[in-house]
Amino acid sequence: MRSGGGRDERSEDLQVGRWKPDTSGRLERAAIELYLENGFARTTVPQITERAGVTTRTFFRHFADKRDVLFVGHDELRERVAKTIAAAPPAWSATKAAASGLNIAAAALQSSQDEARDRRSLITATPELRERELIMFAAVAGTISEALIARGVEDRAARAVAEAMVAAFRVAFEYWGEHTERELPQLVDEALDSLKEAFAAVGD
Amino acid sequence: MRSGGGRDERSEDLQVGRWKPDTSGRLERAAIELYLENGFARTTVPQITERAGVTTRTFFRHFADKRDVLFVGHDELRERVAKTIAAAPPAWSATKAAASGLNIAAAALQSSQDEARDRRSLITATPELRERELIMFAAVAGTISEALIARGVEDRAARAVAEAMVAAFRVAFEYWGEHTERELPQLVDEALDSLKEAFAAVGD
DNA sequence: CACTGTGATGACGTTCGGTGTCATCACCAT
């Protein structure tokens, strides 16, 4: 590889710098391709880096680990969710404020449908990746919980509500992965309605 | 426990067989000791097996991985939860049936308080272990969901309710870890009440 | 135009988690 320490490159992939540009992007694409082709477990980092034209060490300079590739960008989305909840009218209930945040996330995923569903199928097929997904959702719940507490919701209640609403989101998200005709935001609403109905019966 | 097919045991550690008895138990104890002493990440499997007096290979014959040590026995508890839900009166609501299952788990953990809290502190201190804990809870939610479906609850609603109730349990469980004076079953009830109140406001 | 700093990468070595495989040997049943 390395296209020969090349200062003079006349051939097609004439690159400006010392290295081909967008290393991170090339790694991400190569990784996802290989995960889809051979499965996550049977894909090794050397395979990925070979396809991307870099060394193994470089992979770990861009991603914390093999799984990380599939979870880039979620942090920003989480921030948007937090901001949305913080910006919701103070009069709104905890569930309504949280729901507004989840709507942002649902809309974002809906708009990048194809890519999101690709990742989902990969993740659901691989226990190791499901683990990581659960962590991500836990982080989201944590963020929402904080946002609710900032709105004055009592601590434990905020945690419970945040976790429960994320749970609803997850159920909707999974269903969405298998039913391409449905739209995520509405599925989330339906899940929340289910919970409303079910929890009305708590305590008899 | 095998208690040594013991014909003649005069001195305490006089072993009958070729190997010392209770390998699994010795490994588990050694591992937890070391995790507590040096932290999970800084403990290596060779360290564990050295203390337990076996080879590294043997460790992986008893546990799937380093984390597995802290999650043995949860499968049985999960089964008990499932059976409890299945055995609940058909007239009970989904939440009430599920709550009866969670109560079994809460009571079990409450009764082995000290050990449970030891594990909890280890798990909460280690991201890698939190991951695994999330998987366990996800499995519990899956089991409860199935049990509810078997009771006739509609599929998606069952999933949502199961996940939400496990979420409530988790919140209570965490709080319980920090408030030794409170009892887990009651904390779970309180969390469920929080959800009832909050979700009553869904949909305005 | 030479000089220098910077940042991304290559190259190399190492630790450790985890698996496959085969030989060994107490125990048990016949």
Place this chain on the structure above:
DNA sequence: ATGGTGATGACACCGAACGTCATCACAGTG
């Protein structure tokens, strides 16, 4: 005694992940 079984030791191996240093295009400076 004889052969089967099951748990373990011993050994080799792969791959993930990290530490470290050298390298070299590029930008900026004078």
